[in-house]
Amino acid sequence: MFYQMLKYVLLGPLLRLLFRPRVEGIEHIPAEGAAIVAGNHLSFSDHFLMPAIVPRRITFLAKAEYFTGRGLKGRLTAAFFRGAGQIPVDRTGGKAAEAALRSGLAVLRKGRLLGIYPEGTRSHDGRLYKGRTGVAAMALTAGAPVIPCAMVGTFEIQPPGRLVPRIRRVTIRFGAPLEFSRYAGLEDERTVLRAVTDEIMYEILRLSGQEYVDAYASDVKAERSRRHPRTLR
Numbered sequence: 001m002f003y004q005m006l007k008y009v010l011l012g013p014l015l016r017l018l019f020r021p022r023v024e025g026i027e028h029i030p031a032e033g034a035a036i037v038a039g040n041h042l043s044f045s046d047h048f049l050m051p052a053i054v055p056r057r058i059t060f061l062a063k064a065e066y067f068t069g070r071g072l073k074g075r076l077t078a079a080f081f082r083g084a085g086q087i088p089v090d091r092t093g094g095k096a097a098e099a100a101l102r103s104g105l106a107v108l109r110k111g112r113l114l115g116i117y118p119e120g121t122r123s124h125d126g127r128l129y130k131g132r133t134g135v136a137a138m139a140l141t142a143g144a145p146v147i148p149c150a151m152v153g154t155f156e157i158q159p160p161g162r163l164v165p166r167i168r169r170v171t172i173r174f175g176a177p178l179e180f181s182r183y184a185g186l187e188d189e190r191t192v193l194r195a196v197t198d199e200i201m202y203e204i205l206r207l208s209g210q211e212y213v214d215a216y217a218s219d220v221k222a223e224r225s226r227r228h229p230r231t232l233r
Helices: 002-019 046-053 071-083 095-109 134-142 190-208 217-227
Strands: 022-024 035-039 058-063 087-089 113-116 146-152 171-174
Touching: 002 046, 035 046, 035 134, 035 190, 046 058, 046 146, 046 171, 058 095, 087 095, 095 113, 095 134, 113 134, 134 190, 146 190, 171 190
Parallel strands: 022 171, 035 113, 035 146, 058 087, 058 113
Antiparallel strands: 146 171
């Protein structure tokens, strides 16, 4: 009920009015059945703009920090993400990554749309970074198609560190579904997972027109923070 209120009454109409998103390729979103929408991640606004224009409900794997913040802002953010049905994901790796995989598969097995950002974190500079292979593992295990998605212009309206977004028009592009049935049964092969992930990231790159960096965003952020601790938020 909370999700429906947000999308159709409270937040969705406001976002469409303010940002007037250009939507391309929406016909690639299947009317029913399990599918993964894999997109670039440029801004906190991505969490709201893309679900607002997708006809079906979409469940995102959201970082656990959104559910554990302190103070009034933290409590409000946690309440919003829980009410919107988003799933907290621990990004520390190991068993936490396995738990995230199980959570995503549970969504897909119910025949629902799963949203995921393969980069694993927001881009701090607007470039597209190397994808984590969890998206490939879910796609192969569930036998679900992957719809690549590109958010264009959201970095400019709300880059990391900016609380209130600028009011500018954005573009949301969806590509044709990618299916990987040729790799059925190979979801435990690391080279296969990397090949599938790279194919997904290439399609996102083609749709977004971003500069590509063959490194994980989290690693680049950590290194930059180590060298310049005051310049990266």
